[in-house]
Amino acid sequence: MLSFEVCNTARLQRDPRYDGRFYTAVKTTGIYCRPVCPVKQPLTRNVTYYQTAAAAEAAGYRPCLRCRPETAPFCAAWNGTRSTVARALKLIDGGALDDASVAALADRLGVSSRHLARLFERYVGASPQQVAKTRRVQRAKRLLDETTEPLAQIAYRAGFGSVRRFNAVFRELYGRSPSSIRHRRRVFA
Structure with missing residues (x-):
């Protein structure tokens, strides 16, 4: 995850290079946004940054209806040594958890469901579900x-x-x- 200072600077400048690399959650509104969101900037003391939209939602924030965080480009930060998480995300995108359990997904990946949950917590900040x-x-x-x-x-x-x-x-x-x-x-x- 990027540092608070880097995220804050990118948010204040609405830097498109950071779009999809982090999400800004506003404590006072309960909403999370993309760093390029055109709304009035919240006070720095009221924001928290998350690596993924799922992590922001897991923390209880709702997506912004203006910047539509679901349209942000998704970072490939999980590739390389984090290939298990990358494969899991591709399977989830393909609907692997629409009809099956996390245990079944973990079996497909060759890991235990507990280990998969730990990997997701570490690299995504949210559970597979x-x-x-x-x-x-x-x-x-x-x-x-x-x-x-x-x-x-x-x-x-x-x-x-x-x-x-x-x-x-x-x-x-x-x-x-x-x-x-x-x-x-x-x-x-």
Whole structure:
């Protein structure tokens, strides 16, 4: 993880070179953003920095509806010696945890589920389940923004087992329903 000073300088300058390398979480609003977010800058004492969107969400922050952190370029910082985590992330992106357990994912990677959890905590800052949940929500948010598909179809395409779970996760994370987010997009478009 980058130092607080480096992240803070990049945030204050809205430096696009750091987009996707860290996320800014604002304690007073409970929202996390990309370093390039165009909103009014929060006070430095009110911010915390996270390496991944999943880590910010695991800490209880909601994604910004303005800068859409789910669209940030994703850093390849896990490659090299961290290949187990990189392989796990690719499998999670492919839906490995949509229908299976973390134990099944760990078996596919040749490690124990406990070791996989430790690796994720160390390199990602969140559990494999949290990463999978974040990725499902990110996929769903993109589909809401880019398509006119019915919400039920979006829920299943994004990897949710039911529309009810899709709605519950969206309310938990964004504080509103998927249909209201889609409606808001149409109003401002």
